[in-house]
Amino acid sequence: MKRAILLLMHQGKSYTEDIARAAAGLDLDLVAVSSRPGTPSALADSRRHLADCVVTEEPELGSGDVDKALRELSGRGYRIEAALATFEGYRLLMASLNQRLGARDCTESALRLCLDKYALRSHLAEEGLSEVAVHRLAPGRIPGLDPSKRWFVKPVRGASSFATFVLDDVADLADLPAIQQQMRADPSMRAIFMDRYDFLAEEYVDGPEFSFETFVLDGGIHHLCVHEKARVERLERTTLEGMSVSPPVSLGRELVLEGADHVTRCLTALAEHGLTAGAFHIEVKYWESRKRWEIIEINPRMGGSLINDSVQAVTGLSLLDLWTESLLLPDAERDAFHDRLTGASQLPALGTGAADRATVFLSKYGEKGRTVDAIGFEPPDRAPRILRVHVAEGSELASSDRGICLMDALWDVSADDLAGEIDFLDRHATEHFHVRYR
Numbered sequence: 001m002k003r004a005i006l007l008l009m010h011q012g013k014s015y016t017e018d019i020a021r022a023a024a025g026l027d028l029d030l031v032a033v034s035s036r037p038g039t040p041s042a043l044a045d046s047r048r049h050l051a052d053c054v055v056t057e058e059p060e061l062g063s064g065d066v067d068k069a070l071r072e073l074s075g076r077g078y079r080i081e082a083a084l085a086t087f088e089g090y091r092l093l094m095a096s097l098n099q100r101l102g103a104r105d106c107t108e109s110a111l112r113l114c115l116d117k118y119a120l121r122s123h124l125a126e127e128g129l130s131e132v133a134v135h136r137l138a139p140g141r142i143p144g145l146d147p148s149k150r151w152f153v154k155p156v157r158g159a160s161s162f163a164t165f166v167l168d169d170v171a172d173l174a175d176l177p178a179i180q181q182q183m184r185a186d187p188s189m190r191a192i193f194m195d196r197y198d199f200l201a202e203e204y205v206d207g208p209e210f211s212f213e214t215f216v217l218d219g220g221i222h223h224l225c226v227h228e229k230a231r232v233e234r235l236e237r238t239t240l241e242g243m244s245v246s247p248p249v250s251l252g253r254e255l256v257l258e259g260a261d262h263v264t265r266c267l268t269a270l271a272e273h274g275l276t277a278g279a280f281h282i283e284v285k286y287w288e289s290r291k292r293w294e295i296i297e298i299n300p301r302m303g304g305s306l307i308n309d310s311v312q313a314v315t316g317l318s319l320l321d322l323w324t325e326s327l328l329l330p331d332a333e334r335d336a337f338h339d340r341l342t343g344a345s346q347l348p349a350l351g352t353g354a355a356d357r358a359t360v361f362l363s364k365y366g367e368k369g370r371t372v373d374a375i376g377f378e379p380p381d382r383a384p385r386i387l388r389v390h391v392a393e394g395s396e397l398a399s400s401d402r403g404i405c406l407m408d409a410l411w412d413v414s415a416d417d418l419a420g421e422i423d424f425l426d427r428h429a430t431e432h433f434h435v436r437y438r
Contacts, residue, residue, distance in 0.1 A: 001079040002029050004051065005324065006069070008061060008085035008093055009034035011188060012043030015086055015308070015320055020049035022324035031078055033069035035061045038187060052076055060191040066093055082327035086320075088159050088301050089191030091115070103327040104217070106300060107274025114275065114298045118156050118200045124295060127269045129262075131287075132294055137199040142170055150204040157196040159299075160189060162402035164239045167201060179237065179401055186400045207288040208250045209296065211303060212263050213311050213319060214280040215341055217326055218334065219271045222341035223260050224319070225311045226350070227303075230422050231362070237401035243362040243426060244305075246314050247346060247355045249418050251286060257351055259284055262293035275300070279323045281307065306361040306410045309386055313412055314357045315344040358418050360425050361410035366391070369399035370437040377407055379432040382425070384409035406435060 005023050007014055009032045016032070023030040029051035036059050037043050047053055054069040070080060082103035085094035091111055098105035113119055124130035135143050137153070145151055151167040158164075163179045165172075180197045184190060209232070213225040228250060231243035248256055263282055267275065281303035283296040302308055302319045312318045317340070329337055349355040361384075366372065372395045377387060388408045391397070397404050409429065413421040 002051070002077055003027070003081050004029040004031045004073070004078040005327070006073070006080045006083045006097070007032040007050075008066065008083060008087070008090040009046065010061070010087040010089065010191065011035050011059060012037035012046055012055075014046065016046040016049045018308070018318065018320045019084060019086075019324060022318070022321045025321070026325060026328065028081065029078065031073050031080070033061065033066060035059050035065070035191075052078065059187055061090055061093060063093060063096065066097060084324060084327065086302060087191070088115070088299065089194065091300055092194070098327065104277045104329065105327070106277055110270060110274035110276075111300050113270065113273055114300050115157050115194070116196075117154065117158075117297065120295075120298060121200075121202060124266060124269070129266050129269060130294060131290065131292065132203045132205060134200055134202040137173065137176065137201055142173070143201060145170065145201060150206070151201045152204040153199060153201050155183070155193065155196075156198045156200050157193050158183075159192045160304075160402045161238045161240055162189060162192070162400065163199070163237055165237050166204060166234065166239075175237065182400050186398060186402070188398070189400065189402060205285040205287045205294045205296070207286045208248075209283065209285045210248055210256075210259065211244070211307075212260065212280075212282040212284065213303060213307060214263065214267070214282055215319065215322055215326075216267065216275070216277055216280060217329070217337060217341075219276045220338050221264050221267050222338070222345060223263065223347055224317065224341065224344060225314050225346045226256060226260070227307070227310065230360075231426060233365070235401075238403060240365050240403050241305075241363065242365075243360065243422070244307075244310070245358070245360045245418060245422055246310055247350055247358060247415065247418070249422065253350045253353060255286065257347065259286065259293045260347055263295070266295050266298070270298070277326065279319045305363055305405070306386060306388075306408050309410055310359040310361055313359050313410070314346055317341075317344045355415050358413050358415035358421075359410060360413050360418075360421055361386075361408060362425065362429050363403075363405050364407040364429070364433050364435070366397045366404045366406045366435065367437065368397055368401065368404060371396045372406075372435060373438045374436040375406060375434070377409065377429070377433045379428055382411070382428060384411050386410040407433065
């Protein structure tokens, strides 16, 4: 039997090449079970990096699909040692399978708590770790929101900035049933919601936003890298992250380290529920009026876009490599693994002001429901080190109130003049990125 890791793939897409390389480094094959792709060609590139693949008839994976794939792959000579899912909609499936296989992972109950944004906010408040007021929302009913506060609306479970917006007028809540219909109908994103389409309104935290790219192993917490969301775009019913930079620029290093301590306290409070392993993308804000940090979301997965590439540029370590390795890490190698994470962390350099590696990456988004006629990014100089254009001419964009990413680009930049680099690259990308719709 050939030892293998099973990748739970959504519609033929994942970080397949990177995960296959990580698996090969552990002397493991990478096999996959994929939900049905939207187009037959969607799986072609991923298949090149897989030892074997099972494709289901449905556009979303369920537990029955995973069990069937395990039987098929076993019959083809593979012994599955662990599962990995970078798509948030399959994170619970991953944990359930890893529990059966004996691989290191969080408990399902801990993941459910993180993925339920209302339950997470309530739990943090009970632990004295959040002061953000929160209300459940019911379509068709006007909630008793304090008019002296500013409110932010988002799905109780979700991703890709789907229907996340500042509530300027409670009358805007009348749009929620139509947005829920979008959520149910969106073929590529529906699985994210895991049959939950309810909303919450929470007190708006006014201040700069950051993400901590964090790794947890057996309860040990390592903040590898911190990104600041340097450009945020607000559309009618979604909020988009246009640019991220690392290290942060708008707050002093003492406050950033204070933020790291707050995130550590929050994760520690969740460890007793079984949140003890894996890669995390943790969104936090510094609430300027209250001079305190607040968790926005704890995502029990690696961040999207070019987060992993940025982390690797800044720290020398890949979150995907670490996550893959940790699933089957022998007990005898845990101390060395922790030492490697401690040595690579960006935080000590931030604390001393000696950070010498920095990145800027940006994302460009499209207009929902439009058809792309032409698209391109052709700067005359300062080309990005990584450029990924996600749509081709003729692509019809989804009619959904979420981030529809057209392009991601990443630059390695000078840490000595990060503010100047941000301003230049922001203008640079605006001038030389073009998209035309039919």
